[in-house]
Amino acid sequence: MKRKHDQNEEAAADVPKAEKKTKKNKKPRDSIAETVEPAATPSNPPEEQSKAVVKQSDAVEKVDKESKSEKQQEKELSFSELGLDPRLVQAVAKQSYEKPTLVQRRAIPLALDGQDVLCKAKTGSGKTAAYVLPILSGILKRKSVDSAPSTSALILVPTRELADQVFKAIEEFSAFCVKDIQCVKLTDNVSDAVQKSLLANAPDVVISTPARAWKCVNSSGLSLDKLRYLVLDEADLILSFGYEEDMENLSRSMPKGVQTIMMSATLTPEVDTLKGLFCRSPKVLDLQEEAGAEDETLTQFVVKCGEDEKFLLAFLIFKLKLIKGSSLIFVSDVDRCYRLKLFFEQFGIRSCVLNSELPLNSRVHIIEEFNRNIYDLLIASENEVLGDEDKADKKEEKKGKKGDSEDKDGESKKKKKGPKRDQEYGVSRGIDFKNVAAVINFDLPTSASSYTHRIGRTARAGRTGMALSFYVPKELYRKHMPTSVKTAENDEHVLKKIIRQQAKQGREVKPYNFDKEQMDAFRYRMEDALRAVTKVAVREARTRELRQELLKSETLKRYFEENPAELAHLRHDGELRTARQQAHLKHVPEYLLPQDGSKEKLVNAGFVPLKKQDGKDRHHKRGKGKGRSFKVGGARKDPLKTFKVRRKK
């Protein structure tokens, strides 16, 4: 792919690096002192020297205080101080956003100033508002002097789900200027004629995936002549979704002087390529590090376990309700979604499934319902559609050939499977799942960047959250064939990359050990349930759900459009019942439960592991009836060290 790099751009891109270097190397006291007062030299008499030292330290303190208060002041900035249109500030207040987030404080003024911005900020940090608000503000300003309709902004996103989400955000932010902002998304399944008519009135903002956008530009449905803003949201993913050609075509159709804003959770070579195609000397905001560990609201754990133990752990965690709030469980492929759902069904644990096979309407509805806390458990698959992001990791880390070829193989297989599924689907990419207490990587992703995107679904916008990932060590891989997945072969290798990448961001991924003895008491139930979840049952479940969802999605679509209230009653977490039903598994007998009455939750994160193994045997077994019960000792303040389960009365 050709790049339009010019020297200016490269120089501009280097600026933040240089700034960072000076920031890192700068010892504030020394360097500030040098500029404030000359250092004592032999020519200065001793009293003068001591006066100078006193002066120096006074001055240093003053500057320190000033820079602290500047930072503090910046932190306390309100939306109304950012220079946005008052109608937008009003809409933001309606959303109950108290203060702008870091990315909003930094990006909004630059965007309002007309600068190209390339922004790297962590997932869930509020990037959508950071570009939507200044663009809407700019459009409103233009409209106050020129009301002629024209498409001013094109927002490109990698997935349909993300397009829906951005569309909703724009609807909300333009609540007080509805007449002045027309927004259209091109990702709905409508005929070309309908799409043309939507674009005929030159809506102010167009949201699309690159493929749709190019199709419309190419067919003259979408005119970019008056375009003033271009946004590439989730820029790191756009090329990995295979939109290279569309992006190149679009870049050639861009009029001069378009202001480009690129948002990304990671800065990959793909982002660099897009920067070359679309940006003029962008201001690069690397806010990932600046957000720093102090703002960290996410706790990350990894659990080493065998392939079947993943099912055992999941059963324990959800049957004993060890997580407070809703959880998003990631698995490696669509079959796995249904295997886990049917497994949960055996124990009466309700869950719903989200994957690329389901119709778009169902997917959107499932996400909406999940965000309304209707479901506690959502099982999602993503990898079978998106293997490509591994490339970025590999380019970055120049890994061994073996791993590469394996992944490429995997990729090509994945691509062959492609046509059946929606290539524009993406669960962990930019979708704003609200109030997710925990992300469970039931199957570890195949790359560190995928991990970043997955865990970004929790701990959003300052809320707390937890990520718990299972990984299978080499020696346990393929030791339980019915539950084995191919991706687990590289778990250890991927985990190393994940830990390294998280460490770069000042985040720690802590190992966590469950008490095997406690787990073993539940093992036979897990095995019973797994035996019932046969390949045939999984296949049937998959077909049945697809049939049901198609029915819900298509046949009922019009009805629900007319009766939106009824939509609330359409659930997606019903039992599929394709596996042998074992009623006894739905109840956990008392003798299996811990003896003490209640259970504590992990502070703010919602998760209470069974027991932390720290080498000391802190639990006391007690004989009781035919089963075992246990009491966990340890500090009460640390919920990681204790857990109690409420007995059924």
Ligand SMILES: Nc1ncnc2c1ncn2[C@@H]1O[C@H](COP(=O)(O)OP(=O)(O)OP(=O)(O)O)[C@@H](O)[C@H]1O
């Ligand atoms: N200033 C704010 N105050 C409170 N909540 C906010 C603020 N800005 C955004 N949010 C909320 O934070 C959540 C995450 O925002 P958003 O989806 O824009 O994040 P993001 O950085 O784009 O994440 P991702 O990289 O995963 O797409 C949303 O629910 C949004 O409503």
